[in-house]
Amino acid sequence: MNTPLYNGLLTTIVIFGASGDLTQRKLIPSLFNLFHKRRTPKKFQIFGFGGTAFTDEQFREHLHKGMQEFAGYEFTDEEWTVFASSLHYTSGKYTETSDFQNLAEMLTVSEEGEANRLFYMAVPPTLFPAIIDNLDATGQLVENGGWRRVVLEKPFGTDLASAVELNKQVHKALHENQIYRIDHYLGKETVQNILFTRFANTIFEPIWNRNYIDHVQITVSEKVGLEHRAGFYDGVGVLRDMFQNHILQILTLVAMEPPASFSASHLRNEKVKVLSAITPMTPEQVAVNTVRAQYKGYRNEEKVNPKSTTPTYAALRLYINNWRWKGVPFYLRSGKNIAEKQTQIIIQFKEPPTTMFPMQTMKPNMLVLYLQPDEGVHLRFEAKAPDTVNETRSVDMEFHYESAFGKSAIPESYERLLLDALQGDASLFTRADEVETAWSLIDPILQTWETHQTPPLAVYKPGSWGPPEAYDLLARDGRRWLNEEASRLLDKE
Numbered sequence: 001m002n003t004p005l006y007n008g009l010l011t012t013i014v015i016f017g018a019s020g021d022l023t024q025r026k027l028i029p030s031l032f033n034l035f036h037k038r039r040t041p042k043k044f045q046i047f048g049f050g051g052t053a054f055t056d057e058q059f060r061e062h063l064h065k066g067m068q069e070f071a072g073y074e075f076t077d078e079e080w081t082v083f084a085s086s087l088h089y090t091s092g093k094y095t096e097t098s099d100f101q102n103l104a105e106m107l108t109v110s111e112e113g114e115a116n117r118l119f120y121m122a123v124p125p126t127l128f129p130a131i132i133d134n135l136d137a138t139g140q141l142v143e144n145g146g147w148r149r150v151v152l153e154k155p156f157g158t159d160l161a162s163a164v165e166l167n168k169q170v171h172k173a174l175h176e177n178q179i180y181r182i183d184h185y186l187g188k189e190t191v192q193n194i195l196f197t198r199f200a201n202t203i204f205e206p207i208w209n210r211n212y213i214d215h216v217q218i219t220v221s222e223k224v225g226l227e228h229r230a231g232f233y234d235g236v237g238v239l240r241d242m243f244q245n246h247i248l249q250i251l252t253l254v255a256m257e258p259p260a261s262f263s264a265s266h267l268r269n270e271k272v273k274v275l276s277a278i279t280p281m282t283p284e285q286v287a288v289n290t291v292r293a294q295y296k297g298y299r300n301e302e303k304v305n306p307k308s309t310t311p312t313y314a315a316l317r318l319y320i321n322n323w324r325w326k327g328v329p330f331y332l333r334s335g336k337n338i339a340e341k342q343t344q345i346i347i348q349f350k351e352p353p354t355t356m357f358p359m360q361t362m363k364p365n366m367l368v369l370y371l372q373p374d375e376g377v378h379l380r381f382e383a384k385a386p387d388t389v390n391e392t393r394s395v396d397m398e399f400h401y402e403s404a405f406g407k408s409a410i411p412e413s414y415e416r417l418l419l420d421a422l423q424g425d426a427s428l429f430t431r432a433d434e435v436e437t438a439w440s441l442i443d444p445i446l447q448t449w450e451t452h453q454t455p456p457l458a459v460y461k462p463g464s465w466g467p468p469e470a471y472d473l474l475a476r477d478g479r480r481w482l483n484e485e486a487s488r489l490l491d492k493e
């Protein structure tokens with residue numbers, strides 16, 4: 001990893017929502033690991049701000065417990081003690097300007113001069129405007145010497161109109177280059193590796209288009225159900241929770257043109273181009289290109305409306321209308337309570353135009369990017385079966401992160417994202433126009449689903465691979481979901 005690019009000033013990280021789950025599970029273990037790897041700024045301090053009344057000592061104790069439970073790596077008490085000395089806490093209300101005044105005074109005293117500040121919003125998005133207004137009103141966003149940056153957790157809006165409004169509100173006090181909208185999928189090594197597979201090699205790019213690729217499947221299936229988040233999830237559903245952000249982000253990386261550089265603006269320009277090349281669906285198109293479903297028993301879950309029509313599963317067929325992809329279907333699906341946790345991209349190549357071998361044993365080439373678990377990349381191709389005259393068998397070239405880079409080679413995605421925000425690199429964060437363009441694709445689907453109840457809400461068995469309707473979506477095109485074949489590549493080892 002390159003040497004961190006810091007300006008030498010003290011950096012203060014302020015976490016709003018500091019007494020919450022995200023801080024304990026992800027943010028502090030990630031910041032600690034950056035500290036352990038000597039990647040944090042030389043001089044830094046972390047201020048937690050939250051509703052719970054903690055003293056500094058109680059806050060540190062609470063986070064220490066979280067480290068033991070969630071860090072997933074070994075650490076020494078000595079190192080924790082040094083790290084913990086940089087942790088401070090102040091309680092306050094997000095809507096109370098005087099609490100922000102107190103915070104400003106505490107920071108000024110502790111910083112003893114010019115300093116950088118990273119404000120991390122680990123709070124529900126409804127609180128973003130109040131917090132930013134209060135930071136602004138108390139002069140905390142002014143860049144007089146050090147930089148000021150704000151990290152915003154997802155979801156960014158609940159539809160296009162609310163995302164546009166939220167962008168307007170945050171732009172009142174901040175320039176776009178101070179805003180870091182998080183999508184934790186972009187912090188995943190394997191998601192970044194989509195770009196490296198495509199653009200650090202010469203062999204894939206020439207065939208990465210409509211001339212060679214039959215279709216693309218992106219699956220993000222989850223074995224887990226609602227995990228105590230029913231209150232939130234029932235008002236949101238799978239399209240807002242997984243598609244508007246994570247799945248569309250994966251899609252942009254699979255489909256984008258090579259950017260001129262890895263810089264934030266070049267990369268994000270190309271991503272926006274992909275999203276802009278997808279035509280938002282009409283209600284008639286939503287009826288035939290989408291499947292929405294709920295797992296059986298969902299309505300009996302605690303905190304779920306017994307009449308809820310919130311989908312916990314969706315499958316979509318999308319087309320990208322540009323020279324590279326015209327006519328190539330992208331099938332996307334995600335759901336809760338599915339048979340297996342799998343995040344994978346299947347690139348299904350076309351069949352050879354003609355063949356001298358008996359077709360019944362031949363399968364088209366398939367490239368699978370396993371984003372999680374058993375992270376890696378596999379290429380299925382045909383070989384002559386020994387001791388036959390002209391039969392073929394599918395064989396596999398494979399790369400596993402674990403065998404190539406070691407067991408714990410893959411860091412937590414928040415670690416990379418926090419490092420990038422501290423270093424001012426916004427490449428792996430979503431830009432205002434990108435978020436809005438993504439919403440412009442999701443909005444018409446949501447409207448048709450919610451207003452017209454079209455297509456009808458399907459039902460699937462918990463622990464299955466989703467509803468029959470999702471199979472029909474591909475069967476109508478003479479195709480099928482290929483996860484079993486992809487699993488077979490992994491199972492045969």
Ligand code: BG6
Nearest residue numbers: 154184222224241242246343372
């Ligand atoms: C979150 C969603 O953004 O991503 C959750 O809100 C989902 O519902 C989670 O479970 C999945 O993340 P991962 O990293 O476990 O694939």
